[in-house]
Amino acid sequence: MKRVCAWCNKDMGILLAGGQSKNLITHGICEECANNIFTKIGLKSESFLDDLAAPVLVVDETGRTLLANRLARVLLKKNLQDTELYNIGDMFECAHAALPEGCGKTIHCGRCTIRSSVMDTFESGESKLEVKAYLHRGKSDNSEKIDLSVSTEKINGVVLLRIDEIGDK
Numbered sequence: 639m640k641r642v643c644a645w646c647n648k649d650m651g652i653l654l655a656g657g658q659s660k661n662l663i664t665h666g667i668c669e670e671c672a673n674n675i676f677t678k679i680g681l682k683s684e685s686f687l688d689d690l691a692a693p694v695l696v697v698d699e700t701g702r703t704l705l706a707n708r709l710a711r712v713l714l715k716k717n718l719q720d721t722e723l724y725n726i727g728d729m730f731e732c733a734h735a736a737l738p739e740g741c742g743k744t745i746h747c748g749r750c751t752i753r754s755s756v757m758d759t760f761e762s763g764e765s766k767l768e769v770k771a772y773l774h775r776g777k778s779d780n781s782e783k784i785d786l787s788v789s790t791e792k793i794n795g796v797v798l799l800r801i802d803e804i805g806d807k
């Protein structure tokens with residue numbers, strides 16, 4: 639299959655049948671255009687993300703959410719203003735993130751697939767597709783286990799975290 643960038647029409651080469659593209663989340667856009675959009679997180683990256691047909695968070699290397707697209711804000715019931723500098727766990731209302739130590743610093747966080755998927759992608763640059771994860775949502779004494787699956791892609795110093803499935807959605 640021949641692929642062309644939807645933004646600049648540059649030939650993106652041939653995607654072999656069954657082959658996996660590095661741009662799992664931003665597919666249809668070449669690396670140069672994607673880097674250009676994410677050089678500075680702002681209106682341009684926001685409208686690009688809103689066009690994606692899935693909920694996507696933009697996370698920095700410390701696990702904070704810089705941006706959430708419209709679908710993610712609706713799904714997680716967070717306002718854009720709220721998402722600034724929120725830890726991933728706070729976005730998902732993870733019971734462990736609500737502990738005094740905070741997201742990423744509790745004894746539970748070493749087993750967190752959401753966080754480790756994001757951090758692995760930061761380190762390796764490799765995208766991840768539909769990784770199964772779970773979280774305990776709510777308060778630590780009254781939480782509900784939620785299954786989810788997420789995909790990741792690194793782009794110009796940030797990681798995009800796509801929510802493929804959450805709970806029964």
Ligand SMILES: [Zn+2]
Binds near residue numbers: 647
């Ligand atoms: Zn392009």
